């Protein structure tokens with residue numbers, strides 16, 4: 001038995017092709033867990049802070065695409081965090097969804113007043129919050145959050161999580177789906193195994209890089225039927241890419 005190798009959690013230089021990163025700031029542990037679980041199953045990279053001051057430290061480090069911010073927090077309040085984020089150049093336009101307690105109409109108004117992009121009243125429906133997250137991200141970076149990715153006869157729909165080739169539906173596992181999504185975002189770009197591990201499995205996952213090969217193999221098998229062209233390129237010693245000439249030959 002060989003020891004599994006660790007994926008290098010290097011983030012620099014490929015901010016543009018990673019999954020959107022969301023910080024959940026919520027002190028109620030069960031709710032934080034529910035949010036994390038649901039956001040992760042939508043394909044986002046999720047971080048959590050249970051205190052306001054802790055959240056501020058994380059936000060200052062950068063690299064976030066959206067913040068889900070509870071109003072009532074130990075340390076610094078959500079309202080104050082929001083106000084401070086809007087006062088700083090680096091976080092002025094970072095999307096914020098505030099979570100407020102039921103019926104606190106005035107809080108809602110104040111939340112929007114200090115610059116939150118949206119608010120959700122507790123208890124909220126998870127699908128509704130997910131829809132708002134998607135909408136905000138799409139507004140903030142439309143190219144990365146395009147609902148449909150399409151190359152040649154292959155189409156991937158992020159909202160319905162469906163993939164078709166020449167109109168026939170492909171049944172991909174969640175990992176193969178994310179893998180294809182990641183490769184299709186940047187056709188022609190070669191992704192190393194470590195990059196794919198970081199983006200598809202998450203940078204903290206302790207997974208052997210050969211796992212990537214196994215899942216690429218499965219993805220390829222699902223994508224290619226009979227004598228159809230293979231859209232995935234294996235670049236020896238480098239990694240994988242989605243062939244940018246696919247569908248144009």
Ligand code: CA
Nearest residue numbers: 027070072073
């Ligand atoms: Ca709270």
